[in-house]
Amino acid sequence: MPTLDTPLTRPFTGPIDRLGVLVAALVAVGLFSPFALFRANRIVPGTAQTLLEALPGVGGLLAVALLSVAGLTAVIRTRASFRLMIGLGALLLLAVAIGMGANGLTPPGDKVSRIAPAMGFWLLVLGFGLLATDSVSRLRLSPLGRVGLLVAVAAAMALILASGLWSSLSVLREYANRADSFWREAGTHVALAVGSLVAAVIIGLPLGIFIHPRRRIRGWVSRGLTVIQTVPSIALFGLLIAPLAWVAANVPGAAAIGLAGIGAAPALLALFVYSLMPVVSNTLVGLDGVPAASNEAARGMGMTDGQRLVQVQLPLALPSILTAIRIVLVQNIGLATIAALIGGGGFGVFVFQGVGQTAMDLVLLGAVPTVALAFSAAVILDAVVELVSRKDQR
Amino acid sequence: MKLGLVFRIGTIMLLAVFLLQPDWFAFVFAPMTKNGQPAIYVQNSLLSLTISHLLIVFAATLAASAVAIGLAIAVTRPIGREFLPLSRTIANAGQTFPPVAVLALAVPVLGFGTEPTLLALFLYGLLPIFENALTGLTTVPPQVEEAARGMGMTDRERLWQVELPLALPLILAGVRISAVIAIATAAIGSTVAASTLGEAIIAGLINSNLAFVAQGALVISALAILIHDGIGALERRVGRHLIQG
CATH class of the missing domain: 1.10.3720.10 (MetI-like)
Structure with missing residues (x-):
């Protein structure tokens, strides 16, 4: 590949990472926005639930605390590999939180209710996704390293899907039907x-x-x-x-x-x-x-x-x-x-x-x-x- | 070269006559119909569909060009450098996104009609222009700089008098790719009720009237080829101008 990627030395302006500030802002807005949307069936308008409402008790508090810490860590300039771990870890936490939230919100035995991720969830995914993507592009992984990362992420997704963690989410309800x-x-x-x-x-x-x-x-x-x-x-x-x-x-x-x-x-x-x-x-x-x-x-x-x-x-x-x-x-x-x-x-x-x-x-x-x-x-x-x-x- | 010119003028004339007087061509399309179906799409005039198709493409491509070039300039200045690796990765990954998916996912936010189509065209149009502008701005020979x-x-003078003029042919190539993709995606916009030439194709597919499908398809293809050709000619002219100084 023709390398346009002339090595960029980042102008050192202090311990603050500019992209990290954006990530933290997205995380802050995301945490205060509705996390999941509950609809009694496929057609009716839904009611929005915040992360704490979707995951009542200690779990929700823990998730909010961990996500806040991860968002704040992004602001400080750190090594790319460390930032990648923070980003991927937070994304995994979000995957677990939305699955458990959806399982908890679904009334027992109910087949028609639909629970979908809402604005807040997507903002959090966007924030930590940006963090992970940025660290991947800064790490300049070798070709095999990139494929390895892809396989790891795919395996994690397959595991989540197989475990049934997401089976109450509306997309998978549609899948189950067909x-x-x-x-x-x-x-x-x-x-x-x-x-x-x-x-x-x-x-x-x-x-x-x-x-x-x-x-x-x-x-x-x-x-x-x-x-x-x-x-x-x-x-x-x-x-x-x-x-x-x-x-x-x-x-x-x-x-x-x-x-x-x-x-x-x-x-x-x-x-x-x-x-x-x-x-x-x-x-x-x-x-x-x-x-x-x-x-x-x-x-x-x-x-x-x-x-x-x-x-x-x-x-x-x-x-x-x-x-x-x-x-x-x-x-x-x-x-x-x-x-x-x-x-x-x-x-x-x-x-x-x-x-x-x-x-x-x-x-x-x-x-x-x-x-x-x-x-x-x-x-x-x-x-x-x-x-x-x-x-x-x- | 002469043959090409004849071909271009011929295509434009034929297209213009067909859009103004589609009935004159009914005999061409009649053999494709069955059981006395109409040969020419008349729900909306083909001319008005063509105009709104082109307006949507023009508006989206113009907006995408302005934003994409602005972003490319921003991430190549010292203040935005920190976002360069990320923006490059996003531009690369974004292009694996099929335009249909962008279109379908814009519907819940904007409802049916022209708006989701405009948004999808705009978002998808950003990528080729951004990537080409970025390549153009980052590959100015160091001696020139x-x-x-x-x-x-x-x-500021370097940006306006050196970097942007040198990047212009590549930027235009990006605009060309975006405009051609936009013409195709706008046609699919009719599945979400945008008023474009795709309407005739979809009406034809639903009623299994091949004449409608062929009309829509031929006009869209002619537009795409003419626009591809026109911007291509502009690129060559700019390129020659650069070499001659």
């Missing part, structure tokens, strides 16, 4: 995003290699792909319905293999078309970046064109191609949400259902996994790209 |  379809749509979502990427690599990589030395075709292909890339997703999904419906109706056997105007087929095709441009253009950039001397040396050693491609050019172009895969995968995970509009499935189903029913919990049930998936893919593939490019430089 | 300092320029 656990089967959730995992089915999750599978569809991943299949759409990854399937189109694999197809794009299978087609795009040879296409890039083929047009690389052919200047004229190369200009036309990249211009055409750029235009397609510009076409908005909802429009492309829509435009593909008509030709696919025609193919399904008129080509024998097409309908039998699942081709149809509406559904997964146009979604997969649209995502594939979007993925093609980054793959082809980064293949070209990667091949362009192969030093002339390397090519000469390979020729001098008597390598055939094929050997030169596999043993010299492709390994040198690998970081650039991997970067394209990272861009495409993250982009596809987001775009696959829109597939739901044309009956293609995926997490978008919950998002658009939720929007239709003004049920925010349902929107979250679709949006949160999508964001988590995209974010994890970005962190992991960034680490891979960095490791591969570093090996190159040695 | 030194020369400017040696000429006795103040910090």
Whole structure:
């Protein structure tokens, strides 16, 4: 990765951390705002509960005390690793507090009441989230370190979900009602995003290699792909319905293999078309970046064109191609949400259902996994790209 | 190059004629309808939908540009340096956020209609502009900075006469990316009842009338390509101007 991160020596202005002041302010406002929102069912307006009301007794007092101390600690300038621990610790405390609060607020045996985190909870999460994010970016973790941190956070989330701590929260109530379809749509979502990427690599990589030395075709292909890339997703999904419906109706056997105007087929095709441009253009950039001397040396050693491609050019172009895969995968995970509009499935189903029913919990049930998936893919593939490019430089 | 110009003018003319007299094109779309469905979307005129689509995109992109460039300047000055690593991480992570999610999550705060769409477009539009402005402002060659300092320029003069002009092509590229994303996201805004061209597409999907879907999709695509092209041309002009001095 080109490093724009010129090491910044922070101007030392005293023991006060400016970002810490912001964090402390968010924590202060958050502690005085409603922590959870209780609704007797999905539709009625809710009543707000502060942290002390949601967690009566010693637990609530302890939580307020610990969160205040953590917020105040952020103001003082300390080591980044220490700040990271404070931030993550406070976030964990918040996760436990909202879960226990929701369990306590739910009347025994009740299935229709909905308890959602309220403004105060989100402000606290934002405050400590900023603290943790800032310390991570200051720590300049190694690629493996970043993946390790991601795995640790994911494991903690999985543990919380498995323990049933959050099972009274409204989002998980929605999940419990449709656990089967959730995992089915999750599978569809991943299949759409990854399937189109694999197809794009299978087609795009040879296409890039083929047009690389052919200047004229190369200009036309990249211009055409750029235009397609510009076409908005909802429009492309829509435009593909008509030709696919025609193919399904008129080509024998097409309908039998699942081709149809509406559904997964146009979604997969649209995502594939979007993925093609980054793959082809980064293949070209990667091949362009192969030093002339390397090519000469390979020729001098008597390598055939094929050997030169596999043993010299492709390994040198690998970081650039991997970067394209990272861009495409993250982009596809987001775009696959829109597939739901044309009956293609995926997490978008919950998002658009939720929007239709003004049920925010349902929107979250679709949006949160999508964001988590995209974010994890970005962190992991960034680490891979960095490791591969570093090996190159040695 | 000449062919490109013909293509551009042709697209603009065709788009203008279609928006003013959509009925003239009914024969193109009629084969896509079934059982005597109407061939042209008339619930709202395509022209008014196009205008409100463009207004939403313009307002959101303008606001996002102003705020993003302001933020990028702030975190590269000594007073905001402490926020630079954090803002860079947030900009990176924020781009993994799908625009649909931003749109859907803005509804509970702002209700249905144009407002959540504007907010989502604005928030999502910030990231590419901010990231590009940041790259532009932090990669001014050190020799140039030194020369400017040696000429006795103040910090403010350096910002206005050296750093911002050098970062301008990159900033424009960010604005281009934002505007194109905004056109796409505005279309999805119709799922939360914003008045945009997405309305025709969604009406077509609900009534399974492919003619409506195609109309909305074609106009949106043409707009996106023209805007992408226009800002791209501006970038090249600014870049050339910089090289020639």
